[in-house]
Amino acid sequence: GAVVSQHPSRVICKSGTSVKIECRxxxxxxxxxxxxxxxxxxxxMLMATSNEGSKATYEQGVxxxxxxxxxxxxxxxxxxxxxxHPEDSSFYICSALQGYEQYFGPxxxxxxx
Amino acid sequence: xxxxTQIPAALSVPEGENLVLNCSFTDSAIYNLQWFRxxxxxGLTSLLLIQSSQREQTSGRLNASLDKSSxxxxxxxxxxxxxxxxxxxxxxxxYGQNFVFGPxxxxxxxP
Numbered sequence: 316g317a318v319v320s321q322h323p324s325r326v327i328c329k330s331g332t333s334v335k336i337e338c339r340x341x342x343x344x345x346x347x348x349x350x351x352x353x354x355x356x357x358x359x360m361l362m363a364t365s366n367e368g369s370k371a372t373y374e375q376g377v378x379x380x381x382x383x384x385x386x387x388x389x390x391x392x393x394x395x396x397x398x399x400h401p402e403d404s405s406f407y408i409c410s411a412l413q414g415y416e417q418y419f420g421p422x423x424x425x426x427x428x
Numbered sequence: 429x430x431x432x433t434q435i436p437a438a439l440s441v442p443e444g445e446n447l448v449l450n451c452s453f454t455d456s457a458i459y460n461l462q463w464f465r466x467x468x469x470x471g472l473t474s475l476l477l478i479q480s481s482q483r484e485q486t487s488g489r490l491n492a493s494l495d496k497s498s499x500x501x502x503x504x505x506x507x508x509x510x511x512x513x514x515x516x517x518x519x520x521x522x523y524g525q526n527f528v529f530g531p532x533x534x535x536x537x538x539p
Contacts, residue, residue: 321471349527358517358529359472408471410527415459417527421471 317343319411321420328399328427336394336423338409344389345411350382353406353422365392399427430455432530434518440536441508449503449533451518456496459525463492463503464517466532472517476503508537 318341328334338348346367351359363384364372371384381403383395392411396403404427410417431454441447451461460479464472476485476492478501484493491504505512518530 347525356534358531359519359527360529361527364526406469412525415525416477417525419464419472419474422469424469 317411317413317416317418319409319418319420321407321409321423323423324421325424326426328425330400330427331398333395333397334399334425336396336407336409336425338392338394338411338420340390340411340413340418343411343413345392345413346389347412348386348392349410349412349417350384350392350394351408351410353408355406359408362394396425399425401427403427430458430520430522430528432518432520432528434516434530434533436533437531438534438536440538442538443508443510445508445537446504446506447508447535449505449516449518449535451501451503451530453499453501453520453528455522456499457522458496458520459523461492461494461501461518461520462527463490463501464519466515466517468515475516505535508535510537510539513537 320339322337348365350362362377365384365386367386373379386392408422410419435450462477463475478494489506494501515532517532519527
């Protein structure tokens with residue numbers, strides 16, 4: 316089956332620094348990937364849609380300058396949280412589209428101190 | 429704008445019980461509906477996917493139904509086990525391939 320990985324699984328960073336999270340489709344090519352954010356005991360909220368070779372499409376209320384998305388290849392999308400603050404602490408999950416199916420990564424727990 | 433709700437928010441049952449999780453959505457123009465399981469601090473595991481033209485799907489002890497006209501889906505879990513303890517998420521997909529997730533039901537099955 317289609318496998319999506321995320322790296323790192325956990326990251327702790329200091330306020331003001333930037334953090335990069337990688338999302339990889341391991342055994343298929345994905346022209347479209349999605350980035351979600353999940354707060355504790357809350358559901359997933361779509362942040363942005365990442366398309367290979369073009370700019371990401373951000374959902375309303377998501378700061379594109381704060382959450383930089385790069386989809387440089389058909390198997391890799393990256394989310395960079397710039398100048399992170401404690402309120403950015405969350406669980407970030409990516410998914411990759413293969414045909415009509417979305418396959419989800421295991422998530423990345425970001426803690427900003 | 430599509431909204432998805434799930435009832436109950438949390439459920440605690442003794443092992444062996446049959447149970448039903450409910451999902452409601454406001455816009456019936458969906459491409460499909462999918463049930464996921466999420467363990468604490470983990471990603472999503474797909475359980476069942478129902479296309480908009482289907483009424484139900486079954487996998488092992490799980491059965492999901494879809495009534496698109498009324499905007500409802502149910503996930504039936506038979507003979508629950510402690511290993512079923514997790515959060516169950518319902519998500520509807522529109523024809524633009526966008527997912528909208530419900531808030532989830534936190535299930536605890538007690539041994």
